[in-house]
Amino acid sequence: MAKRFPIIGYVEAMSDYIPYGYQDINQEDIDAVITVLHSDWITQGPAIERFEQAVANYCGVKYAVAVSSATAALHIACLAASLGEGDILWTSPNTFVASANCGLYCNAKVDFIDIDSNTYNLSIDELESKLAEAEKQGCLPKVLIPVHFAGQSCEMEKIAALSQQYGFKVIEDASHAIGGSYQKKTVGSCQFSDITVFSFHPVKIITTGEGGMVLTNQEKLYQRLIRLRSHGITRNPDLMQGESHGSWYYQQLELGFNYRMTDIQAALGASQMQRLDEFVERRWFLANRYNQLLQDLPLMLPWQHPDTYSSWHLYVIRLKLDKIKKTHRQVFEELRSAGIGVSLHYIPVHIQPYYQKFGFKLGHFPQVEKYYKEAISIPIYYGLDEESQDRVVASLRERLI
Secondary structure: OOOOOOOOOOOOOOOEEEEOOOOOOHHHHHHHHHHOOOOOOOOOOOHHHHHHHHHHHHHHOOOEEEEHHHHHHHHHHHHHOOOOOOEEEEOOOOOOOOHHHHHHHHHOEEEOEOOOOOOOEEOOOHHHHHHHHHHHHOOOOOEEEEHHHHHHOHHHHHHHHHHHHHEEEEEEEEOOOOOEEEEEOOOOOOOOOHHHHOOOOOOOOOOOOOOOEEOOHHHHHHHHHHHHHHHEEEEOHHOOOOOOOOOOOOOEEOOEEOOOOHHHHHHHHHHOOOOOHHHHHHHHHHHHHHHHHOOOEEEOOOOOOOEOOOOOEEEEEEEOOHHHOOOHHHHHHHHHHEEOOOEEOOOOOHHHHHHHHHOOOOOOOOHHHHHHEEEEEOOOOOOOOOOHHHHHHHHHHHHOO
């Protein structure tokens, strides 16, 4: 019997509802949190540093800064990269709005790169073409945020080469991708970027409830990230103006934010990190099983670039609408009504009403708009058993054939 889950948008929960994503909390996770609750520290304490070190060690990166959300992580990453008024940020339209909003938080302009029709990540060809034109127009981006959609890394070596050629900084939005790799190097290593951002929302690979992390190999960026997450304050005498007044003394050097993670969250995150590879391995099993069970249906299944090892945060199918007798919306809503908690990742950011105020319109990014008309995210998470997965497949088969 499947677990009982809340259904967003429905009055009552059904006992046999299968969500598209769900956290897995075991007794070790609970014990780790209880230990912190019995300790002297529940806000800013030693658990945060342990969690940061666990992630940094796993990714092979020098510095990690835990924050309250991936949105906060993106914001301070942009600030640390000196994004500001008059600057330009580019990202993918196939993402949650936070990947673009972070640029607006910094008073920068935001633009988008259409997606690759196979990976659904930003298209390298489109990026190259747009950079060449932007150079002619004198409006190159200061920051590019490639989004590792569904857990699959973007083509980071090519992006890094372009960043050297055109002089922009790279912030990887790896909110979906902890536990994945690119060219056999762990996502988060920052081998081809200045900064990487992770999310620990409950539907992601590991969770801290809400939370995020910023990773970098550059000490200067790290020192600024530390300040920005905590009101712009430092207690480091080497960074202060003038002499310290005493052991109590601190200085605010810039305008920062209260983006701190708690020890309670960090304890959960550090415990979850011990099972990260197990989580990803199970997702790979489920993804491969979907590939086998769905191959004869009128669907486009996810394609994996040979340089990548996805963490499979999402399993996205695309309907071959010319081969079925129902609309995209009909299939989606019938699956929901059958207790299959499908979702749609994402509504292209540029067609959101808020972004249309900046002049973006339908037709500006045709690949992502076509994708949006066909895509459905079906359930994939660590606790999804084969019986429930079979039910997902049977529900799809019933509606497509």
